[in-house]
Amino acid sequence: xxxxxxxxxxxxxxxxxxxxxxxxxxxxxxxxxxxxxxxxxxxxxxxxxxxxxxxxxxxxxxxxxxxxxxxxxxxxxxxxxxxxxxxxxxxxxxxxxxxxxxxxxxxxxxxxxxxxxxxxxxxxxxxxxxxxxxxxxxxxxxxxxxxxxxxxxxxxxxxxxxxxxxxxxxxxxxxxxxxxxxxxxxxxxxxxxxxxxxxxxxxxxxxxxxxxxxxxxxxxxxxxxxxxxxxxxxxxxxxxxxxx
Numbered sequence: 001x002x003x004x005x006x007x008x009x010x011x012x013x014x015x016x017x018x019x020x021x022x023x024x025x026x027x028x029x030x031x032x033x034x035x036x037x038x039x040x041x042x043x044x045x046x047x048x049x050x051x052x053x054x055x056x057x058x059x060x061x062x063x064x065x066x067x068x069x070x071x072x073x074x075x076x077x078x079x080x081x082x083x084x085x086x087x088x089x090x091x092x093x094x095x096x097x098x099x100x101x102x103x104x105x106x107x108x109x110x111x112x113x114x115x116x117x118x119x120x121x122x123x124x125x126x127x128x129x130x131x132x133x134x135x136x137x138x139x140x141x142x143x144x145x146x147x148x149x150x151x152x153x154x155x156x157x158x159x160x161x162x163x164x165x166x167x168x169x170x171x172x173x174x175x176x177x178x179x180x181x182x183x184x185x186x187x188x189x190x191x192x193x194x195x196x197x198x199x200x201x202x203x204x205x206x207x208x209x210x211x212x213x214x215x216x217x218x219x220x221x222x223x224x225x226x227x228x229x230x231x232x233x234x235x236x237x238x239x240x241x242x243x244x
Contacts, residue, residue, distance in 0.1 A: 108183055113192045118180045125161030129212055132157055139215050156232050159184050168207035186227045
């Protein structure tokens with residue numbers, strides 16, 4: 001029995017060795033010339049046709065459904081480089097406040113103003129306010145339900161182009177001054193008077209009035225002490241106590 005087992009083990013070893021060598025020779029053999037003859041494998045279309053025909057020839061028909069999708073599959077790392085693109089920092093295209101101040105863009109010229117030439121701007125502002133306030137016949141009174149929302153809309157509206165008048169002020173020399181607003185900052189209005197003069201009026205110390213059609217609107221400058229761009233999105237208090 002022992003000799004029989006030894007002989008069987010020797011036979012198994014020899015068979016496995018022969019199979020290994022035969023398989024190695026079979027795997028590393030070049031493709032026959034009749035298979036690759038007449039095909040230009042450097043062209044993408046010919047390559048796909050060649051592999052499609054070869055796979056259908058060697059695979060069972062039950063596996064043919066995945067050939068087309070398999071040939072279209074692309075290796076992700078083959079299509080995308082692992083190197084990060086060199087992104088240069090884009091230069092800023094806008095001017096800083098220091099640059100605008102140096103160029104004189106933050107100040108308007110004091111001379112060479114013409115009040116009559118601003119009539120077109122005043123008309124444009126009136127059309128804007130009529131549409132913004134949705135005026136039909138008259139503005140609501142303080143007892144109406146829509147008074148608060150109406151007041152908030154007035155407070156958020158653009159004032160450049162309006163013709164305003166100072167009716168009260170802590171500075172007596174400003175009372176009665178009127179003109180067209182040509183620039184609005186956080187703390188002041190810059191207006192052009194009918195005498196063609198540029199005047200700067202602080203908001204915090206004055207009460208202003210403007211006329212739209214047959215209606216007069218009065219507002220306290222301290223309630224508009226914000227940059228115009230911020231005021232349009234800023235929450236406006238509906239109950240504000242004046243101090244003038």
